[in-house]
Amino acid sequence: MKELLQKYENKSPEIVFHWNDPETNAEGWTVINSLRGGAAGGGTRMRKGLDMNEVLSLAKTMEVKFTVSGPLIGGAKSGINFDPKDPRKKGVLERWYKAVSPLLKSYYGTGGDLNVDEIHEVIPITEASGVWHPQEGVFEGHFRPTQADKINRIGQLRHGVIKVIENPKYSPDVSRKYTVADMITGYGVAIATKHFYDLNDDSIKGKRVVVQGFGNVGASAAFYFAQMGAKIVGIIDKVGGLINPEGFSFNEIIELYLNKSGNTLVAENLIPFEEINSLIWSLKTEVFAPCAASRLITKDQIDQMINTGLEVISCGANVPFADKEIFFGPIMEHTDQKVSLIPDFISNCGMARVFAYFMERKVQMTDEAIFKDTSKVIRKALREVKKKNPNRVGISETAFEIALRQLI
Secondary structure, three states: OHHHHHHHHHOOOOEEEEEEOOOOOOEEEEEEOOOHHHOEEOOEEEEOOOOHHHHHHHHHHHHHHHHHHOOOOEEEEEEEEOOOOOOOHHHHHHHHHHHHHHHHHHOEEOOEEOOEOHHHHHHHHHHHOOOOOOOHHHHHHHHOOOHHHHHHHHHHHHHHHOOEOOOOOOOOOHHHOOEHHHHHHHHHHHHHHHHHHHHOOOOOOOOEEEEEOOOHHHHHHHHHHHHOOOEEEEEEEOOEEEEEEEEEOHHHHHHHHHHOEOOEOOOOOOEEHHHHHHHHHHOOOOEEEEOOOOOOEOHHHHHHHHHOOOOEEEOOOOOOEOOOOOOOOHHHHHHHHHOEEEOHHHHOOHHHHHHHHHHOOOOOOOHHHHHHHHHHHHHHHHHHHHHHOOOOOOHHHHHHHHHHHHHO
16 A cells, blocks of 8 residues: 555646736645546635645545545645735635636636635636636536536536535524535534444444534534434634533534534633643543644544544544645554544545535435435445455555555
């Protein structure tokens, strides 16, 4: 696996598009790792200090993810080095998408990512640049549909991603109009854990869970974990956190979800960050869901959790470990040898899978059909890993080997 990984990591990307904004100091890159299947896909992120290497590593991550979620295309990513809090953000995005629009019309599909909103920024701004839909390039390059079929499928995709969830099983409050895009990634993180336990003749019910991050992914994962009967015993967010060794009730988790401010945890009895960060890693817990930013988790934090009974990690963040390597650095390898580590490209593939689902010919547009499709895809990936490796450790190594053999 390591030889395959080294070969994959060292292979130069097929296309690198570099942009300097004429009106600000913003700088942007689209990195297309390959045009496998005639197209490539990956979201657009913005943060101060971002560089091309970050975009490249994310493009390679996307390509691995597509081996699970479909469609069978190459990985790509766009990144803009600019402060997302700057009031000139909208203008930067408008000029960026205008510059990159020829790629988006031909063979590259994008979406929202860190600090760039799919529904309020990506879709309207790309449309204003003459792109039918941010995924138009994937249709054009990979599916090559007739004009009529393309219109139908883009319509399906448009409606599906922003579809308001009506089934209370999948929404913390149907009156608040949460969308599929709001909930599906966190759902994947939780359902991956449930499937993993089921496939190993165990149950998620009663398992204690620590969630890191309380944005869209962490909060929705917490909602689904609690709904499945797991006990959320700890939440750590950038502003602070909460601990309840007995587990928060399902209603308490719903209340926390509804009270969050944007992507931030809000609670009266919030424990300050420094304090929670010294306490939470030694909580008795069986499940850890890292759903915050990439490259945060240290070996010491992992070892503390292992010492208190950690069994499964389901990754909501891409590359959650503080390794410098693109994939499978020493902290991740150490973790994979000690506990059941479900890799990000399986557990957080929900949004990529939703895109793939809506790109297919006429599909069911019900909440149940959409969420069950993601569940089925994740279960299938975990079943394939188990077939090759029946053990409770080495899960990520096996999953990478299965993916990389498809790519090299």
